[in-house]
Structure formats: structure tokens, C-alpha cells
Amino acid sequence: MTVTTRINDDLAAWDAEHFLHPTTHIANHQKGIMAGRIVTGGEGSTVIDRDGNRFLDAFAALYCVNVGYGRTEIADAIAKQARDLAFFHTFGGNSNEPAIRLAKMVMERAPAHMSKVFFGLAGSDANETNVKLAWHYHILRGEPQRRKVISRWRGYHGSGIVSGSMTGLAGYHTRMGLPLPGFLHTDAPHYLRRPDASMSEAQFLDWLIERLEAMIQAEGPETIAAFVGEPVMGTGGILPPPEGYWARVQEVLDRHGILLIADEVVTGFGRTGAMFGSDKFGLRPDFITIAKGLTSAYAPLSGSIISQRVMDVLVAGSEEHGVLAHGFTYSAHPVSAAAGVATLDLVDRLGLVQNAAEVGPYLIERLRAELGQHANVAEIRGVGLMAAIEFMEDPAAMRWFEPMTVGPKISAAMLARGVMARAMPEGNIIGFAPPLCFTRAEVDQTVAVLKAAVTEVLGG
Ligand code: PMP
Helix, strand or coil: CCCCCCCCCHHHHHHHHHCCCCCCCHHHHHCCCCCCCCEEEEEECEEEECCCCEEEECCHHHHCCCCCECCHHHHHHHHHHHHHCCCCCCHHHCCCHHHHHHHHHHHHHCCCCEEEEEEECCHHHHHHHHHHHHHHHHHHCCCCCCCEEEEECCCCCCCCHHHHHHCCCHHHCCCCCCCCCCEEEECCCCHHHCCCCCCCHHHHHHHHHHHHHHHHHHHCHHHEEEEEECCCECCCCCECCCCCHHHHHHHHHHHCCCEEEEECCCCCCCCCCCCCHHHHHCCCCCEEEECHHHCCCCCCCEEEEEEHHHHHHHHHHHHHHCCCCCCCCCCCCHHHHHHHHHHHHHHHHCCHHHHHHHHHHHHHHHHHHHHCCCCCEEEEEEECCEEEEEECCECCCCECCCCCCHHHHHHHHHHHCCEECEEECCCCEEEECCCCCCCHHHHHHHHHHHHHHHHHHHCC
């Protein structure tokens, strides 16, 4: 296909002049370089721009449009709710029907030891809620000195002040004065980047756990409030953990009274082939952060799912101290909640968790068959419908391409062939996280386009 894009009309000019975009090179955008697309429509796993170009979206926008584009059931639910009641707040016990129904649906799907869900707007604010409630929990229990939070390098937890501090990608910290003091980062479970090439995966896991334990001892276990991690790291490179990783981390945290926040903004609601990554990888979190798949991004909504043991302390605390002074105007927004109810219904009705469990392994199999032998392919990995291919100059010698331009070049070459995949920010990594309705034929198209793009950029 040929992609043609208008760049010189009013809309493009106004975009450059007035609109400060997230995660975009400001000067280049203003000059019209790096102009993105003006997207106008979509159906299934395909998005359409205003010039009529169609792209197969193998990243579900930002791994969020899980049910795919153009679902009229969700649009109708949003329209009906907007007509009936666009908004009323949920402070002071006020409520709305879609939020009540959605809370029930979320808790029916959450791991059994979880108790209640608090609704916010975006993954970032849900993570901030979780940290604040973790601090509140420790204060109520008489341990106010537990303030520090451990996350991991390569983790992504948002762009707020606290969530951005927990994020472990240097680009989100430098020249922003982050992380805040007390936000610590331990090592990422990225076996390919192990400190010593001769380490087995089991030895690497031992090393990770020793380093975590050493950090906790050095800081003082009694000063640490929580550990936050994605069951499968997303933005840091789509990194399924080594076998047994979460059981070992959980044991360390339990021994030191440290709460676990499972950030399931990406992994929640089916992406790993299970409803939650916590189920699949055996985590026993005190908080689960949800967003993206909760509404498939048809409207903004996030949530903090809270465990029974934390809720017990919060309930007792409120008997003594009164109102939980935390909330956003738009918490449990009725229009977003209606989108959530329609989304989770659709996930069930279309069997999308099962589809992720079946089509995901097919994607890995096709990637390995077509690109596994390429001289620059260091690793092909994934779980459910999350996959990545990582490139190195010389994998056997553990020599990386420097600088990290190969990933962006490959994703650009794919886009020119009509398929969207994401160059992940930390490494020459192409990530795949398509809508959960992705078909085998769409996998075949994606892998064929990737292969052509790799050949163009790196040779055959
Ligand atoms: N946590 C994870 C794991 C994420 O991937 C993201 C967003 N990509 C966030 C939190 C932040 O969510 P939001 O952008 O909705 O604030």
C-alpha cells in the first residue's frame, strides 16, 4: 500500500500551532516534522486516518483498545448514559447506576482476596491513589515511618509526580527533577540484560532477589511502604518475568510487611490470556491498578482494587477518624462507567480472554518461525497478546546497537506498509499488543510486514 498524508492544510497547521502533544518532540512537531496522523475512524483492529489510509493496529493504540474499534454497543451505552445523566458526583456516598454495576463486575472478576474498587480517571492517578492509601494504611496501623516505595527500572506507572517517580525510565525523570526522594528502583527482570552472560535464568532470579533484599536491608524494612510492579512489564520492553519471580518477590515483601501494588493497567482484563496477570503469575497484591482495558479506552476511567486486609484497616480507621479525604470530581464518571459495563460485557460475549490465550501463542510461533534465525534478533518473547522482538548488533557477543535507532526505523518501515507496532523506548525493541479480537490472518499480515521492514532496515 502507499500511505499519503496531507500536511499543509489548516488542521495540520492548527495542530502544530496550538496543541502541545503528550510524549512528542515539541520543536519538531511545531516545525511540522514528525507530524503524526489525524485519525478519524476505525473498525475491529484497523484504524483509518482522514486521508483514507487504513492501518492494522498491532498495538491497540496504547495497548488499550482491547475490544477493537467501532463497537457500536459501547457507543450506544455512552450515548444513552449521556442523555439520561451525563454527570453527578459520587462524593459523600452519592452514586450512579453504571458505576455500581461496574464495581460489581470488576469485583466478580478480581482475585478472591480483593474487597472493593475506587474509581479514578487514568492509570497515573490510580497509582497515586494506591500509594496514598498504602501510606494511610501504615499510618492507621501505627507505622507512619513507612513512606518509601520500591519500583523497578523499566517499570512504567504513569506521568504524575508520584506515578512518574515510580516509573523507571530515565527519559521520564531527567530534567523533570524526578524521582522524588523515597522512590527507589530495583532491577528489571530482563534476562537478556543480565549482568553476567554466563548466568542461567535461575541464577539471574537469585541475583534479582538478593539485590531486592539488599536494598530493603540498606533502607530499613520498617521505612518501606510498598512495592509496585507490572505482572508483565509493558513499556519497559514487554518482559514476562523469569519462572517463579513473583513468588520469590512476594515472599520477601510479606516477610518485611511491605504492601504489593500490582499495576495491571496493561495486563488487566485479558491481555495475558487470563483475566488478571495477578492470577496468571500468582501475585497476591494489596492493590491492583486498572485502566485501559476497563473501558477499552472508549472513555477515560481507572480503578484501584483494594484487598480485604487493607480495607479492614481503612474501615476501622474511618470509624475513628471520619471521612476518607481523597477523590476526584470525575471519580466513577457515569458515562465512563457505562462504557466500562458495555466493554466488560463484550469481552465476555466475544470470548476475548480466550482469544488472547489462543492467538497470542500463534503470534509468538509465527515471529519465531519467520524471524527467529535473523542474525540481529536477540529475543522473541511474550505472553497472551503481548509480544516483543528485541534486536542486537551481535546477540552472541551481547553487543547492542548504539544508539537505539533500529527500533524506530523498523516501526516506521512497518507503518509505511500499513501496520502499526510500537518501538519501545528502552532498547531496539518492537512491541505488539493488538486488540484482543486479533485474528490469525491479522497475525500473518503483521509478521509478513515486520519481516519486510526488518529486511529493509537490517538486511535479510
Ligand atoms: N501503568 C502502566 C502499566 C501503564 O502502561 C500506563 C500507561 N501506559 C500507566 C500506568 C499510566 O496510565 P495513564 O497513561 O492512563 O495515566
